[in-house]
Amino acid sequence: MGRNRTSRRWSRAALVATAAVAVLLAPATASADPGSADEAQRLVAEASKQLATLDEQVHEAELTVAAQQQAAVDAATRASQAEAVLAGYGPQLVAIAQSAGTSQSRMAAFLTSESAADVVQQMTTLDLIAAHTEGLLAEVSVAQRTAEQARADADAAAAQATASLAELERQRAEVQTRVETYEADFARLSAAEQAAVTTSVAGPSLAAPETASVVAAAPSEAVATVLETALAQVGDPYVWAGSGPDGFDCSGLTSFAYAAAGVALPHSSRAQAQMGTAVSRSELQPGDLVFFGSPVYHVGIYVGNGKMVHARTFSQPVAVTSVDMAGYAGARRIL
Template identity: 70%
Template sequence: MRRNRTTRARWSGATLALGAAAAVVLAPATAGAAPTSAADAQRLVTETAQQLTDLDEQVHQARLLVAEQQQVAAAAAQTAAQAHAAVAQYEPRLRAFAQSGWTSHSQSRVAAFLTSDSAADVVQQMTTLDLIASHTAGLLTEVAAAHSAAEEAQAQADAASAQATAALTELERQQADVQARVDAYEADFERLSAAEQAAVTARLAGPALAAPSTSAVIAAAPSEAVASILQAALAQVGKPYVWGSSGPAGFDCSGLTSFAYQTAGVSLPHSSRAQSRMGQEVPRAQLQPGDIVYFYSPVSHVGIYIGDGKMVHARTFGQPVAVTSVDQRGYAGARRIL
């Protein structure tokens, strides 16, 4: 019974984790009328790009939750296997008792009476038989408890596996949905003039600035680890924005930051919201090169501060990685990871 209680306690937390890791449902795209002017078209494209940024982060969050569910399912399967192995360990002892004729306990008592030379001998033999019966009954109780624990663990494993599979299916559906919206957005963006495209991009993610000298940025880094992060990030300037990608051919915003930090041996989750909760909060006036800067509420965009009021980031859909001012629309805070 103690093993049964332990198993239930162990999996109560796992069940709560599964409940909290329900699949994220993407917010619907805002339906709007067809644009009636160039300015209206520009406004609608800007709004759509912001929606896509939010959806991008929702999918990243869903991906993290699916990974958690898969870990819970794997742990549940391992516990179930251990519980079944515990039951199997009783098999040799059960076979031994079966072969010893314990099932004929009443016949053994008669035989003890008939073959004993004295009353004391009868008592001694029957006491021994009682001890054997008691021990065997205790063994069967243990086996029953172990079997119950194994069944409970297997049920937990099956439920966790089913939920992880369902969440993965939902995530794949969401990714396909967002990709379709991205394709539609890029088609709308291409219909704008070059000046309108530049205005939309600047409004969303700041105007691109000339990238500073990498050697100068590295020289101002507070540590060698930060220097490697800055060098890696600046080396990606000009590469395309690719939704859901962490490189090396293209990046989205949290993909770029996680890629750059990996060069210093630091693993960041591929999620701007998750990154905005790591490390220590840093006031705008105390920013240092290498700090993660994040935008909007809820957080849906990140970049890497490189000093002198500038950051490098994968800006937005259809635009390459670039250096811009850190002081732009939606600035919400910064975190120091190193």
């Protein structure tokens, strides 16, 4: 029965894990046969936005899987500790098994005692031993149940993490196929059409400000480090799921820049949008994170004067653009 219950637990865990990391992959649109150059441009732009959303969803799934894997490690540690406690009762259980039964000890006390007082004294001692034995066995029973439950929980957590990881790998492979299809469609556009798609999705590319002036205007040394690091990546390629040092996606760039200042950010724009303190558009300071989409699927770093640096989109390098591009959703101050 115990194995059957554990098997059912694993099955439920696998289903929950799969649901927890599921990414709904929308039908690809860019590879459809366009009726005109304008239609091709529109389809590629739509595909770019879809990929940005899927990119974010996969990052969220990665965070979920990482948390499940850590939970499995923690559960295994608790199970080992519970089993060690149970094993610690071993010597006492052996001693009980080797001792004479309580009823036999009581009879021996009656037959060998010279007085009623002696009988009472020995019987009292035996009662104390029996009570201790019963208490010890009760403790062992609790420890055994605790160890069995802890091991079952550890097995279920491991099964959940394994199922989630398998689902995540499937999603990564499918999204990578989508990326390759998008890049092929993008490459078929003319230079003017490519520029129009990029501008509509990720804003117009602007001249990067002088790093020295941006750093000088930073509100703190830590923010200056973030800005200097981010601006140093201008021109690096957009790489799906990239976190540097030679290629980035949007949240990969922000986490890379903040890591230089000793701040760990999750590789997820949506998760980053829950951190720090919300600031209005009019209160933006260099170093603030700026977010786009509802739900959030893109993030950049504000550098001042209405500009931000970000890993723009597929097929485009890290660049400085206007912060006022489509889909602006707010900003957060981390430092």
